[in-house]
Amino acid sequence: MAREAIYQQSNPDPGGDPPEDGLPPGIGAAGGGEESNDGPEPDANLRPQRMTEMVGQQDVIERLRIAIDAAQVRGEPLGHILFDGPPGLGKTTFATVIPTEMNTTVQMANGAGLKAPRDLLPYLTNVSRGSVLFIDEIHRVPRAIEEYLYTAMEDFRIDIVLGEGVNARTLNLSLEPFTLIGATTRAGMLTAPLRDRFQIREHLGWYTRNELAEIVLRNSKKLNIEVDPISAGVIADRSRSTPRLANNRLLWVRDYAQSKANGNVEARICEAALDMIGIDNLGLDKQDRNYLDTLMRVFLGGPAGLDAIAHTMNVSSDTLEDEVEPFLLRSELLVRTRRGRLATPKAFEHMKREMPDRPLS
Numbered sequence: 001m002a003r004e005a006i007y008q009q010s011n012p013d014p015g016g017d018p019p020e021d022g023l024p025p026g027i028g029a030a031g032g033g034e035e036s037n038d039g040p041e042p043d044a045n046l047r048p049q050r051m052t053e054m055v056g057q058q059d060v061i062e063r064l065r066i067a068i069d070a071a072q073v074r075g076e077p078l079g080h081i082l083f084d085g086p087p088g089l090g091k092t093t094f095a096t097v098i099p100t101e102m103n104t105t106v107q108m109a110n111g112a113g114l115k116a117p118r119d120l121l122p123y124l125t126n127v128s129r130g131s132v133l134f135i136d137e138i139h140r141v142p143r144a145i146e147e148y149l150y151t152a153m154e155d156f157r158i159d160i161v162l163g164e165g166v167n168a169r170t171l172n173l174s175l176e177p178f179t180l181i182g183a184t185t186r187a188g189m190l191t192a193p194l195r196d197r198f199q200i201r202e203h204l205g206w207y208t209r210n211e212l213a214e215i216v217l218r219n220s221k222k223l224n225i226e227v228d229p230i231s232a233g234v235i236a237d238r239s240r241s242t243p244r245l246a247n248n249r250l251l252w253v254r255d256y257a258q259s260k261a262n263g264n265v266e267a268r269i270c271e272a273a274l275d276m277i278g279i280d281n282l283g284l285d286k287q288d289r290n291y292l293d294t295l296m297r298v299f300l301g302g303p304a305g306l307d308a309i310a311h312t313m314n315v316s317s318d319t320l321e322d323e324v325e326p327f328l329l330r331s332e333l334l335v336r337t338r339r340g341r342l343a344t345p346k347a348f349e350h351m352k353r354e355m356p357d358r359p360l361s
């Protein structure tokens with residue numbers, strides 16, 4: 001049996017001042033996008049440790065297994081892998097289970113923490129043969145650092161320029177062959193030269209209701225609580241196709257049940273617990289419903305401009321566009337037309353409002 005991957009989360013001493021958050025440069029939580037968290041994951045101990053513990057993403061898992069098997073047969077490092085997809089779908093989870101499956105070590109960095117080439121060098125010089133360097137939020141790596149990654153990924157070497165002007169000399173440093181795993185919520189922001197240097201690129205998609213219910217059932221065992229399949233379905237329905245949210249909802253339901261129902265988790269308790277924090281049966285939160293309510297009440301369902309809606313709600317249009325609208329669009333509660341945002345018949349039905357007579361644009 002493979003031993004656990006060794007997490008080299010310690011500061012590889014990149015030099016310079018320690019950052020204010022006390023974390024080593026380049027090491028930190030992922031963030032950004034639809035309901036992403038900063039800080040430590042509340043569900044960190046629910047994260048699968050092995051590929052067999054992961055639910056869903058079967059096609060991704062199958063391809064990775066083939067690549068891992070082949071690399072192990074050849075005794076070579078695994079090719080570089082890029083994971084992209086919305087927050088909470090398993091990018092970091094994959095990046096941590098792969099080194100375990102490969103029986104190797106992993107260093108974890110974050111693109112947002114890599115400010116200058118010297119921040120990257122300690123990670124690169126610390127790689128051992130076949131080990132993994134994980135760079136989360138890789139789209140945030142500055143261009144000056146990206147160029148070091150090109151040769152590091154392709155030829156396992158870096159060229160360091162010492163001195164300046166006529167005295168400048170280039171030092172070629174060879175690195176142990178390693179695997180770079182990148183994760184991003186914004187694949188479109190990666191430059192083509194960087195993107196093309198990943199041999200394996202995997203997009204993580206949304207999870208089905210059954211997959212989320214399965215995650216809830218498995219994690220209820222880890223948490224030592226009894227959850228029946230119907231209750232797991234209630235939590236799954238309200239988790240926006242996202243495992244991280246399913247875990248967060250489950251943790252809240254557990255607290256609620258322990259405090260209000262002697263730890264008894266059943267469908268009725270799950271509904272009451274999630275209603276209490278404003279999560280409805282489609283997974284909408286208060287702000288989502290406030291958006292739909294404003295669009296229907298003030299603008300008769302639209303079409304209405306984003307800025308007009310944002311001003312009426314007294315929130316920034318960026319917040320609405322980045323954090324609220326993606327889920328409403330995906331749930332087919334909202335459409336974006338040339339003339340503005342429009343609530344769909346499904347949205348009127350969900351919000352229990354009469355649909356006004358108006359031509360659909």
Ligand SMILES: Nc1ncnc2c1ncn2[C@@H]1O[C@H](COP(=O)(O)OP(=O)(O)OP(=O)(O)O)[C@@H](O)[C@H]1O
Nearest residue numbers: 030046047054055087088089090091092093243244
């Ligand atoms: N396939 C899966 N099976 C079971 N649990 C999963 C799976 N994918 C993710 N999870 C759970 O969801 C949580 C969030 O996943 P993860 O941190 O990997 O998301 P992410 O894609 O890296 O998100 P972000 O973009 O915000 O960094 C994990 O802690 C884990 O418990």
Ligand SMILES: [Mg+2]
Nearest residue numbers: 030091092136
């Ligand atoms: Mg992550």
